[in-house]
Amino acid sequence: MPTIAESGSVPAAGPVEQEVVRRAIRYAALVRLGVAVLWVPLATLAVPGDRLLTTAVAVLVVLGWSGYLVWRTGSGCAFPGRLLVADLVLTGLVCLSQDWTVPPGPVPHGNTWICVFATAVVVTHQWHQPPRRGIAAAAMVVALDTAGVVIARPGSWVGELPTVGWIFVEALLSLMALQLLYRGSRAVDRAIRRTADARASAGVAHARQEAERAHLAALHDTACATLMVAAGASTAMEVSLLRAQARRDLDTLRNTSVPAGEVDLVAALAEELRHHPIEVHAELGSPLPVPATVAAAVRQAAAEALHNVARHAGVAAARLRATGSPDSLAVEISDDGIGFELDLATPHQRGLTHSVLGRMAAVGGRARVRSHPGGGTTVRLEWPDAG
Numbered sequence: 001m002p003t004i005a006e007s008g009s010v011p012a013a014g015p016v017e018q019e020v021v022r023r024a025i026r027y028a029a030l031v032r033l034g035v036a037v038l039w040v041p042l043a044t045l046a047v048p049g050d051r052l053l054t055t056a057v058a059v060l061v062v063l064g065w066s067g068y069l070v071w072r073t074g075s076g077c078a079f080p081g082r083l084l085v086a087d088l089v090l091t092g093l094v095c096l097s098q099d100w101t102v103p104p105g106p107v108p109h110g111n112t113w114i115c116v117f118a119t120a121v122v123v124t125h126q127w128h129q130p131p132r133r134g135i136a137a138a139a140m141v142v143a144l145d146t147a148g149v150v151i152a153r154p155g156s157w158v159g160e161l162p163t164v165g166w167i168f169v170e171a172l173l174s175l176m177a178l179q180l181l182y183r184g185s186r187a188v189d190r191a192i193r194r195t196a197d198a199r200a201s202a203g204v205a206h207a208r209q210e211a212e213r214a215h216l217a218a219l220h221d222t223a224c225a226t227l228m229v230a231a232g233a234s235t236a237m238e239v240s241l242l243r244a245q246a247r248r249d250l251d252t253l254r255n256t257s258v259p260a261g262e263v264d265l266v267a268a269l270a271e272e273l274r275h276h277p278i279e280v281h282a283e284l285g286s287p288l289p290v291p292a293t294v295a296a297a298v299r300q301a302a303a304e305a306l307h308n309v310a311r312h313a314g315v316a317a318a319r320l321r322a323t324g325s326p327d328s329l330a331v332e333i334s335d336d337g338i339g340f341e342l343d344l345a346t347p348h349q350r351g352l353t354h355s356v357l358g359r360m361a362a363v364g365g366r367a368r369v370r371s372h373p374g375g376g377t378t379v380r381l382e383w384p385d386a387g
Helices: 015-038 040-046 049-073 081-096 113-128 131-152 157-230 236-254 265-273 292-313 347-362
Strands: 262-264 279-283 289-291 317-325 328-335 366-371 377-383
Touching: 015 040, 015 049, 015 113, 015 157, 040 049, 040 113, 049 081, 049 113, 081 113, 081 131, 113 131, 113 157, 131 157, 262 265, 262 292, 265 279, 265 292, 265 317, 265 328, 289 292, 292 317, 292 328, 292 347, 292 377, 347 366, 347 377
Parallel strands: 279 317
Antiparallel strands: 262 289, 317 328, 328 377, 366 377
């Protein structure tokens, strides 16, 4: 069982175990109050008139103290050692008062209100104390209750020992039940920690995979694409353009961070179009402010689509049209080239999958590709993905 700190705080433990500790402390006080309210006042009906005053005083003290414990422990505050000492002193005085607060004669001790009160005390002590302290408190209450029985019944107290001893057995049973409960709560906490650790590890692995995928996409869109074009460059002008493109590729690979805030997508697309060797007929419209991550993904996906036109379409011109609002946009890149069969796995398709479809999916958007041999290709970028 978790140790209850003297300072009144619950020690560091798992969230489930801490909640069980708080509830056990709270329920212990409520059980004590419930016994005091429902059973103890009945004691005044069973005692003779000459013991009524002392019984009433004892009952009022028990009721008041039980109410104070409920207030003192609040919603699960600790039951510190000094409060336990005070509780044992009051309980001991009540147990020793049996010669003045229980009916005389042949009434069994097990039927007296003090036996019920003592049982509630020793059982609930196991709920808010460390095991050794709880058992020691139970033994002390049992000893004081035995002394009270000896004082009240000097000629027949030996016959009451089994009843008094059973109070201690009930304390042990309560302790065993609480130990099982706390063991279960610790098992739940361990399971929660294992699940959290597994999720954290999965998150790290996913982040690493995403970083690798982004790096490979950047390589595909920049250095690899430029090298493929360089293989067919022949004129001085083409070589000059390739040098400028290579410098931009290096800048892109060095700086992978995306600025925060919003970016004008129209301006970003216009800047991108300045660097493409093919002729692009653009319809960009008015400024379109969107989150910077979205603008970067759309720009890079559009750039890859235009690179694919230059590499694979067999034409020297393409069309780009941007429409929408800051909450919903669409960018369409189309050409009248040779097209391709969507169901065939080609390097062209893999570039579309990772650099175009993958980039849009990463920001909550999507990309659609329409193409067939001899019918050109259309790539439509949409954000957000409306389903």
